[in-house]
Amino acid sequence: MPPPAEPEGASRIGVIVLAAAVIGGLLVCSLMAVPFIGALTWAFTLAVLFSPLQARMERIVPHAGIAAGLTVLAAIIVVGAPMTLVLERLAHGAIAGAAFIQGKLAGGTLKIPPALDWLQAQVDLPGLLSRAVSILSNTGASILRSSVTQIIELVLTFYILFYFLRDRKAACNAIRGLLPLDETETDQLFQRMEDTIHAIVYGTLMVAVLQGSLAGLMFWALGLSAPLFWGVVMTLLSIVPVLGTFVIWIPEAIYLGLEGHEVKALILALWGVLVVGEIDNVVRPILVGNRLNLHTVPVFIAIIGGVLLFGAPGFVIGPMAVTVTLFLLSALRQRTMGHRQ
Numbered sequence: 001m002p003p004p005a006e007p008e009g010a011s012r013i014g015v016i017v018l019a020a021a022v023i024g025g026l027l028v029c030s031l032m033a034v035p036f037i038g039a040l041t042w043a044f045t046l047a048v049l050f051s052p053l054q055a056r057m058e059r060i061v062p063h064a065g066i067a068a069g070l071t072v073l074a075a076i077i078v079v080g081a082p083m084t085l086v087l088e089r090l091a092h093g094a095i096a097g098a099a100f101i102q103g104k105l106a107g108g109t110l111k112i113p114p115a116l117d118w119l120q121a122q123v124d125l126p127g128l129l130s131r132a133v134s135i136l137s138n139t140g141a142s143i144l145r146s147s148v149t150q151i152i153e154l155v156l157t158f159y160i161l162f163y164f165l166r167d168r169k170a171a172c173n174a175i176r177g178l179l180p181l182d183e184t185e186t187d188q189l190f191q192r193m194e195d196t197i198h199a200i201v202y203g204t205l206m207v208a209v210l211q212g213s214l215a216g217l218m219f220w221a222l223g224l225s226a227p228l229f230w231g232v233v234m235t236l237l238s239i240v241p242v243l244g245t246f247v248i249w250i251p252e253a254i255y256l257g258l259e260g261h262e263v264k265a266l267i268l269a270l271w272g273v274l275v276v277g278e279i280d281n282v283v284r285p286i287l288v289g290n291r292l293n294l295h296t297v298p299v300f301i302a303i304i305g306g307v308l309l310f311g312a313p314g315f316v317i318g319p320m321a322v323t324v325t326l327f328l329l330s331a332l333r334q335r336t337m338g339h340r341q
Contacts, residue, residue: 043157199292208238212231245277292323303315
């Protein structure tokens with residue numbers, strides 16, 4: 001004998017309670033994932049970029065886990081090692097630079113340029129420089145602690161990347177079952193997300209090469225030492241989120257000013273701020289927007305807003321959120337128009 005049917009009101013209440021429980025659970029899960037947002041974002045990005053290599057590895061090595069391990073090893077060699085080296089050198093360079101200037105101040109060998117005599121008459125410039133160097137020393141230590149945090153995040157990134165690569169097919173099938181989209185729409189959504197990742201990486205690399213080249217060119221034009229080397233270093237720094245070429249050219253401009261080369265210092269500072277620094281805000285949205293067939297303005301808002309909201313992972317999360325939202329709006333509009341017809 002079949003069980004008696006539930007009243008319609010009770011059924012609706014049950015659905016509402018279940019929906020509220022699901023929303024609450026998703027909120028709690030989201031809050032728990034916040035500390036890992038960086039590692040999850042970079043792991044997802046690398047999984048998209050290295051999935052073709054993973055597919056090739058799986059054709060050579062029958063075991064998916066071993067194939068994923070080899071792909072992660074390749075990702076570490078290509079991405080992880082250079083990033084770790086840059087962060088480590090940057091931290092120790094900041095501390096060593098602060099100690100060098102502090103030693104010159106203590107020994108009285110750091111001379112104030114004649115152009116700043118009027119300023120020295122108004123304020124205690126050596127004392128001001130000493131306090132600035134003290135701040136720089138503390139900042140260097142902070143950078144060192146931050147670099148340790150970044151290394152931990154990098155380790156978590158490759159740990160999560162292994163499972164993203166090994167279980168990517170099962171994960172995609174699970175997402176397909178949860179999305180209220182048909183198979184064609186889901187394929188289109190996945191393709192848009194993949195295109196967004198490639199556009200972001202392409203735009204980042206192009207901007208980094210352009211910034212490093214222009215900054216290195218100015219080093220050469222001003223007769224500074226090793227312009228090619230510093231151009232390559234600034235290119236690598238431009239790739240690392242939150243950092244950039246300013247890490248190199250600002251200390252160099254300060255040093256030139258203290259050594260009496262005020263004109264060179266001014267030229268380098270203006271070039272860094274007005275040309276090299278602005279390229280990121282102007283060229284990157286254009287490059288990403290062209291590859292995604294989006295206007296420059298929403299791409300610019302997505303990148304800058306994403307960074308302001310999520311930090312460094314916002315470089316990926318911002319454009320991804322805009323791309324996915326626009327696609328879902330398009331799918332909703334098509335279904336709405338279909339119902340109307």
